Amino acid sequence: MIRKTLAIFLLVALFGCAPKEQNAEAERPDLYFDIEQLLDEQQGLLAAETLTLNKRVTINGETESFEAVIANEKEWKSQFQLFYAANINKFGLVDAYNKETLAVGDGITKDIYTSKSPKNLVQVIECAYQNESLTEVRVQTKDNNIIYQVENEYLLRFNQGLLTSYTITANESMILKKDMQMEMVAEIVH
Numbered sequence: 001m002i003r004k005t006l007a008i009f010l011l012v013a014l015f016g017c018a019p020k021e022q023n024a025e026a027e028r029p030d031l032y033f034d035i036e037q038l039l040d041e042q043q044g045l046l047a048a049e050t051l052t053l054n055k056r057v058t059i060n061g062e063t064e065s066f067e068a069v070i071a072n073e074k075e076w077k078s079q080f081q082l083f084y085a086a087n088i089n090k091f092g093l094v095d096a097y098n099k100e101t102l103a104v105g106d107g108i109t110k111d112i113y114t115s116k117s118p119k120n121l122v123q124v125i126e127c128a129y130q131n132e133s134l135t136e137v138r139v140q141t142k143d144n145n146i147i148y149q150v151e152n153e154y155l156l157r158f159n160q161g162l163l164t165s166y167t168i169t170a171n172e173s174m175i176l177k178k179d180m181q182m183e184m185v186a187e188i189v190h
Helices: 002-016 018-026 035-047 073-079 081-085
Strands: 051-059 062-070 097-105 108-115 122-130 133-144 148-159 162-174 180-189
Touching (some): 035 073
Antiparallel strands (some): 122 133
């Protein structure tokens, strides 16, 4: 009897919950700007040809430049990991952001997603459009506690629907350590 009950319990646990999770994910509404979908699309477009990525990294005033040849989607995805981490289009963040759309003029509009709580890692995502074509995505993150404070800004720039460059800026303050300022600018050479 115990074996039969245990077997039924295991079957329900293994198979009873899986379809509901898959269906919930499939029915997920678009809550906010979907940066993951954007990056996935860009990886496909960029991987269609072998491109050079020119990077300039400045840490506390010292600059180093280098270039890398990026040939496939996996390599592009590794370049965008910080941007993927800035995804706010999740069920756990339902109603966590306010959305505001501004008409700036000359065909330029901005969608701005602002966190309702200072505890959210992503504080702002701002998407700029020129005549309804995405030209820029700016992300501001903030993480702090009693030991450290980190503020980052990530910027993606587009031309005719294709990513042309991205910038990552970080400012870190930590107890008993010297403050660090870092900027990485990457330009995609077609």
